[in-house]
Amino acid sequence: MAVRAGAAAAGAAVVAVLSAALALYGPPLDAALRAFSLHKAHSVKDMENTLQLVRNVVPPLTTKKHKGQDGRIGVVGGCREYTGAPYFAAISALKVGADLSHVFCTQEAAPVIKSYSPELIVHPILDSPEAVHEMEQWLPRLHALVVGPGLGRDDALLENVKGILEASKARGVPVVIDADGLWLIAQQPALIQGYRKAVLTPNHVEFGRLSEAVLGAPLEGGDRHGAVLRLSQALGNVTVVQKGEQDVISDGEQVLVCSQEGSGRRCGGQGDLLSGSLGVLAHWALRTGPQKTGGPSPLLVAAFGACALTRQCSQQAFQKHGRATTTSDMVAEVGPAFRRLFEA
Ligand SMILES: NC(=O)C1=CN([C@@H]2O[C@H](COP(=O)(O)OP(=O)(O)OC[C@H]3O[C@@H](n4cnc5c(N)ncnc54)[C@H](OP(=O)(O)O)[C@@H]3O)[C@@H](O)[C@H]2O)[C@@H](O)CC1
Numbered sequence: 001m002a003v004r005a006g007a008a009a010a011g012a013a014v015v016a017v018l019s020a021a022l023a024l025y026g027p028p029l030d031a032a033l034r035a036f037s038l039h040k041a042h043s044v045k046d047m048e049n050t051l052q053l054v055r056n057v058v059p060p061l062t063t064k065k066h067k068g069q070d071g072r073i074g075v076v077g078g079c080r081e082y083t084g085a086p087y088f089a090a091i092s093a094l095k096v097g098a099d100l101s102h103v104f105c106t107q108e109a110a111p112v113i114k115s116y117s118p119e120l121i122v123h124p125i126l127d128s129p130e131a132v133h134e135m136e137q138w139l140p141r142l143h144a145l146v147v148g149p150g151l152g153r154d155d156a157l158l159e160n161v162k163g164i165l166e167a168s169k170a171r172g173v174p175v176v177i178d179a180d181g182l183w184l185i186a187q188q189p190a191l192i193q194g195y196r197k198a199v200l201t202p203n204h205v206e207f208g209r210l211s212e213a214v215l216g217a218p219l220e221g222g223d224r225h226g227a228v229l230r231l232s233q234a235l236g237n238v239t240v241v242q243k244g245e246q247d248v249i250s251d252g253e254q255v256l257v258c259s260q261e262g263s264g265r266r267c268g269g270q271g272d273l274l275s276g277s278l279g280v281l282a283h284w285a286l287r288t289g290p291q292k293t294g295g296p297s298p299l300l301v302a303a304f305g306a307c308a309l310t311r312q313c314s315q316q317a318f319q320k321h322g323r324a325t326t327t328s329d330m331v332a333e334v335g336p337a338f339r340r341l342f343e344a
């Protein structure tokens with residue numbers, strides 16, 4: 001797959017594997033990992049290598065599959081205040097290529113979210129005393145959960161989400177944890193400790209909160225790569241994506257950096273697009289397995305893909321709408337951006 005001239009000219013995305021950090025903190029590299037290991041940081045070639053690994057996990061569209069095979073994703077979030085965030089996550093999962101997208105939200109939020117889109121399946125269960133039990137009926141049918149967009153911080157809801165996380169772990173369901181789901185993890189890091197099928201997607205503030213809770217240290221200014229690596233290691237190799245001017249991603253063994261060109265627009269909801277996309281990509285990558293993702297773990301590759309896609313959507317939407325760009329404009333770019341990045 002050729003590097004697209006436009007992307008290359010833009011110096012769009014880069015990936016670095018920080019071998020020095022590995023030497024300091026990580027276990028010995030195996031042969032495959034060594035083959036991928038890049039001492040040179042931030043080159044277009046590195047970016048292309050990692051984008052190719054993402055392409056390897058994207059399932060082909062064929063007439064031989066039935067509805068559901070390419071992904072049934074659940075988003076846990078949506079309350080009185082926040083209905084947009086779970087919508088953005090769930091619709092993004094569908095547009096990336098999931099077949100079915102479910103939202104598990106509070107009773108009050110459900111009709112609002114339904115009214116945004118007929119494509120989402122909306123379950124008004126999250127504030128019910130039976131929430132965990134009801135969720136357990138659905139978990140066997142879900143390939144991944146995205147926990148937190150628009151969840152809010154109500155104690156009763158968070159208690160239900162704690163039960164949902166425990167049930168998901170027991171079943172081995174991959175979980176992407178974002179927004180208020182990260183608030184819960186900062187209160188109780190043990191909930192996710194050592195669960196290798198989890199990805200955390202903190203923004204700047206959320207990362208600082210997690211860092212403080214898990215490492216007992218506030219976020220230090222300079223060394224973002226080391227900070228993400230250390231947080232992942234302290235959580236038992238849970239994959240961590242620190243969003244920002246560059247997205248820094250680590251599974252405690254390697255660090256990838258995604259600098260795909262985005263835009264200067266910082267409207268709310270972009271992180272929700274990322275977490276919803278990641279739900280699908282995580283399922284695809286884990287299903288494909290490490291033999292096709294090369295050196296980096298499947299979840300690192302999935303996270304890199306979701307970051308690159310979100311930023312590419314931002315770039316494309318901004319080209320059309322400039323300052324008026326909103327996350328809905330970015331959602332409309334998911335298809336074209338995905339094609340540009342991941343399809344020949
Ligand atoms: N349409 C919807 O329904 C949407 C709903 N959403 C939902 O809202 C809920 C709360 O999520 P959240 O991210 O607003 O909460 P939180 O972490 O308390 O941050 C709040 C404050 O932190 C700061 N700040 C943030 N980033 C920063 C940075 N990079 N660097 C520095 N500072 C930074 C900034 O503080 P300020 O600048 O005002 O001092 C900001 O105001 C959650 O459920 C989420 O999903 C959103 O998804 C959006 C779309």
Ligand SMILES: Nc1ncnc2c1ncn2[C@@H]1O[C@H](COP(=O)(O)OP(=O)(O)OP(=O)(O)O)[C@@H](O)[C@H]1O
Pocket residue numbers: 179202203204243244245246247262263266267268269270271272273274307310311
């Ligand atoms: N300074 C920046 N420059 C370029 N891209 C950025 C910058 N900050 C964040 N992004 C990109 O925006 C996307 C969302 O990250 P952000 O930090 O805004 O998440 P968030 O605060 O959780 O968003 P949300 O409003 O959905 O909660 C990511 O793809 C990230 O790469």
Ligand SMILES: [Mg+2]
Pocket residue numbers: 178179203271272
């Ligand atoms: Mg967010």
